[in-house]
Amino acid sequence: MPFSVSWHTLLDELEELSDGATLITPLSHERFRITDIQEHRVIIQIDETGEKRPLQREQFETLYRRVTEESGGFELDRLPPDAEPYSAVLSVHPRFEIDEERGVILERDGPTTTQLLDDAGDSERGQEKRTEPDLDVYADALLLVDALERHEVDVLEDMETDALVNLYTLLSDVQRNANDLRQNVADVLLNRLHHDRPVSGPFGSVQRTTRRNRSLKDEDDVLDTLEHAGIDPERVMGVDRGKVDDALEVTELSERDVYEITESEYVRKAEVDEDRKETRLQGLKDQLAATDGTEAEELREEIEELEDRIEELTEFKSGHAFHTPAEGGP
Structure with missing residues (x-):
């Protein structure tokens, strides 16, 4: 065109x-x-x-x-x-x-x-309708942000017990659900990364890394292998890893002779661009501060609904929470 x-x-x-x-x-x-x-x-x-x-x-x-x-x-x-x-x-x-x-x-x-x-005339013109991701971590994160804004978390000792309970619950849920999502993201990234070639995004970079794990082979096989190499089996009886390593130092055996060695691939965080994150965060704050009208009202209603859901899940019910039957009882 x-x-x-x-x-x-x-x-x-x-x-x-x-x-x-x-x-x-x-x-x-x-x-x-x-x-x-x-x-x-x-x-x-x-x-x-x-x-x-x-x-x-x-x-x-x-x-x-x-x-x-x-x-x-x-x-x-x-x-x-x-x-x-x-x-x-x-x-x-x-x-x-x-x-x-x-x-x-x-x-x-x-x-x-x-x-x-x-755009007071038509605030939604040319824009996609905002949708809520169907992810547990999304709901938990919204509620956590809301809780952090409503409470003076700088002085935890001054917070009410029920507020601390809700805050701890949200932090725990965000951590668990975020880690599950992080692992899913890592599984997809693993197929797109190459060794020694970090890939960068706006907030940081990741790279493919190899983790090396060792586990001893069958005990009888290890003892037999060491005995043929001139090592008295009693020196490593019980196949203690420390003793096996000491024995390897005085022989020409390799680790693979007595260890099952496997390698697994994983993604690790290489660096974080804190300045870029701060810039993006400030931009989100500016946009939130400037939001008004129908979109802002819908966001507030959505947060309130999510808060009601989490309160239902975390409230304590008398006679059920932390109840332990007496010894010998049903």
């Missing part, structure tokens, strides 16, 4: 934005507004400084070319200085979207989201 067609589609979409609609840049999370739309440029105003800045059609075309030529999306880190607003504005186009978790702007065939924080 010629850029001229996409350019006029973008201008039409910008014209339909309500007065006061605010966009946010994907990396620095700088807020700005569209103040004027012209044939060859778009004028924006930065909220924090009040500075007005023209965004030229030629620069949009350059970004458009780079995005459409990259099959996996164009990496936002490759944007020139002060070019972030171009990507945010381009996301208003119905075929372009910014994936902040992957750090890319890309072209899609289906519905897309935008960098709009609010």
